[in-house]
Amino acid sequence: MFARFLTGKMAVVTGSNSGIGLGVAVELAKAGADIVLNSFTDSPEDHALAKSLAAEHGVTARYIRADMSKAEECRALIETAGRCDILVNNAGIQHVAPIPEFPVEKWDAIIAINLNSAFHTTAIALPMMRAAGWGRVINIASAHGLTASPFKSAYVAAKHGIVGLTKVTALETATDPITCNAICPGYVLTPIVEKQIPDQMKTHGMSREEVIAKVMLQRQPSGQFATVEQMGGTAVYLCSAAADQVTGTTISVDGGWTAL
Ligand code: NAD
Numbered sequence: 001m002f003a004r005f006l007t008g009k010m011a012v013v014t015g016s017n018s019g020i021g022l023g024v025a026v027e028l029a030k031a032g033a034d035i036v037l038n039s040f041t042d043s044p045e046d047h048a049l050a051k052s053l054a055a056e057h058g059v060t061a062r063y064i065r066a067d068m069s070k071a072e073e074c075r076a077l078i079e080t081a082g083r084c085d086i087l088v089n090n091a092g093i094q095h096v097a098p099i100p101e102f103p104v105e106k107w108d109a110i111i112a113i114n115l116n117s118a119f120h121t122t123a124i125a126l127p128m129m130r131a132a133g134w135g136r137v138i139n140i141a142s143a144h145g146l147t148a149s150p151f152k153s154a155y156v157a158a159k160h161g162i163v164g165l166t167k168v169t170a171l172e173t174a175t176d177p178i179t180c181n182a183i184c185p186g187y188v189l190t191p192i193v194e195k196q197i198p199d200q201m202k203t204h205g206m207s208r209e210e211v212i213a214k215v216m217l218q219r220q221p222s223g224q225f226a227t228v229e230q231m232g233g234t235a236v237y238l239c240s241a242a243a244d245q246v247t248g249t250t251i252s253v254d255g256g257w258t259a260l
Contacts, residue, residue: 003031004030004031004032005031005032005239005240006028006031006032006033006086006236006239007032007033008032008034009032009033009034009085009086009134009239010033010034010035010036010081010083010084010085010086011025011028011033011034011035011036011084011085011086011087011088012036012038012077012078012081012084012086012087012088012121012125013025013028013035013036013037013038013088013090014038014066014068014074014077014088014089014090014091014117014121015038015039015068015090015091015092015113016037016038016039016088016090017037017038017039017041017045017046017049017063018039018190018191019188019190019191019192019228020090020140020185020188020190020228020231021037021038021088021090021091021140022037022049022228023227023228023229023231023232024088024090024138024140024228024231024232024235025037025053025061025088025232026053026057026229026232027229027232027233027235027236028086028088028232028235028236028239029053029054029056029057029059029061030057030236031236031239032057032059033059033085033086033239034059034060034061035050035053035054035059035060035061035062036061036062036063036064036077036081036084037049037050037053037061037062037063037064038063038064038065038066038068038077038091039065039091040065040066040067040068040069041065042065046063046065047063049063050062050063062081064077064080064081066080068091068112068113068117069109069112069113069117070112071116071120074116074117074120074121074124075120075121075123075124077121078121078124078125078128079124083128083132084124084125084128084129084135085128085129085132085134085135085136086135086136086138086239087121087122087125087129087135087136087137087138088138088139088140088235089117089118089121089122089137089138089139089140089162090140091113091114091117092113092114092140092192093109093110093113093114093192094110094152094155094192094195094196095109095110095154095155095199096151096152096196096199096200096203097151097199097203098150098151099153102153102154106154107153107154110154110155110158111154111157111158111161114154114155114158114159114162115157115158115159115161115162115165118139118162118165119165122137122165122169122180125137126169126172126173126178129173129176129178130176130178133177134177134178135173135176135177135178135179136178136179136180136238136239137166137169137173137178137179137180137181138180138181138182138183138235138238138239139162139163139165139166139180139181139182139183140182140183140185140231141159141162141163141166141182141183141184141250142155142159142184142185143184143185143186143219143252143254143257143258144156144159144160145159145160145162145163145182145184145250146160146163146184146250146252146258147257147258149219151203162182163182163184163250166180166181166182166248166249166250167248169248170247170248170249171248173247174247174248177244179238179243179244179246179247180247180248181238181243181246181247181248181249181250181251182249182250182251183231183234183235183238183250183251183253184250184251184252184253184254184258185226185231185253185254186219186220186225186226186252186253186254186255186257187216187217187219187220187225187226187254188225188226188227188228188231189225190228193216197211197212200215200216219257219260220254220255220256220257221255221256221257221259221260222255222256223255224255226253226254226255230253231253234251234253238251
C-alpha cells in the first residue's frame with residue numbers, strides 16, 4: 001500500500017542513531033524518503049549507519065551531528081539539511097527520581113532535549129515545508145504525554161508540553177498542505193528503557209524481571225513491549241495521503257495503556 005511513495009522527500013529525524021529514531025528512519029527509507037540521521041556524537045559508526053541505510057534502501061542518507069540540548073544547534077541541523085519535508089522530533093532522554101531529589105541539571109536537560117528542541121527545529125522547518133508545498137511534522141511524545149507516573153516529573157512535563165506544541169503547530173499550518181501529529185508510544189525496549197531499569201529497581205526495591213513485569217508492562221494491558229518498527233509504520237502512515245486531514249492529534253501505540 002505504501003510502496004516508495006516518499007521518493008524525493010527529505011526526512012530529518014532527530015536522535016536517530018539508535019532506538020525509535022533509527023526505526024522510524026528505516027521505515028521512511030523503505031518508503032523511499034531520503035534521510036538525515038542525527039545525534040550529539042560524531043563517531044565513524046554514526047556515519048556508517050547512514051551509509052548502510054542508503055545502500056540498503058536505495059536512498060540518500062547523511063548523518064549530521066547536532067546537540068539537541070542547544071537551541072542554535074537544533075536550528076543549524078535543519079539549515080544544514082537544506083531541505084526538510086518530514087521532520088521527526090524524536091531525540092529524548094529520561095531521569096527517574098522523586099521531585100525533592102530531582103537534579104536541577106537533569107530537569108533542564110530533559111526540558112531542553114525532549115521539548116525545546118522540537119520548537120527550534122519546527123521553527124526552521126516550517127518555512128521550508130511551505131516553500132516546498134508539502135510537509136509533515138511528527139513529534140515522538142509518549143503515553144507520558146497523556147498520563148503521568150511518579151518519579152518522572154521532567155519527562156512527563158516535557159511530553160505533555162510536546163503534545164501542546166503539536167496542537168499549536170497543527171493550527172498554525174491548518175490551511176497549508178502540512179500536518180503535525182504526535183505519536184505516543186507505550187514501553188518500547190530501547191536503550192532509554194534499558195537505562196531506566198537499574199533506577200527503577202533501586203526506587204521500587206525490585207529485581208529486573210519484577211520491574212519489567214510489575215512496573216513497565218503492568219501499565220501496558222497487551223503485556224508486550226511495542227516495537228520500533230510499529231513506530232516507523234505509524235510515521236509512514238502519517239506521511240501518506242490517507243492522513244492528509246489527520247492533524248493536531250495524538251496516536252497512541254501503547255498496547256492499551258491509555259485506555260485504562
Ligand atoms: P534511545 O535512547 O534509544 O534514543 C534516544 C535518541 O536520542 C538516541 O539516538 C540519542 O543519541 C539521542 N539523543 C539523546 N540526547 C541527545 C542530544 N542532546 N542531541 C541529539 N540527540 C540526542 O531511546 P528511544 O526509546 O529510542 O527514545 C526515542 C524517543 O522516544 C524519545 O523521545 C523517548 O522519550 C520516546 N519514547 C520512548 C519510549 C520507550 O519506551 N522506549 C516510550 C515513549 C516515548
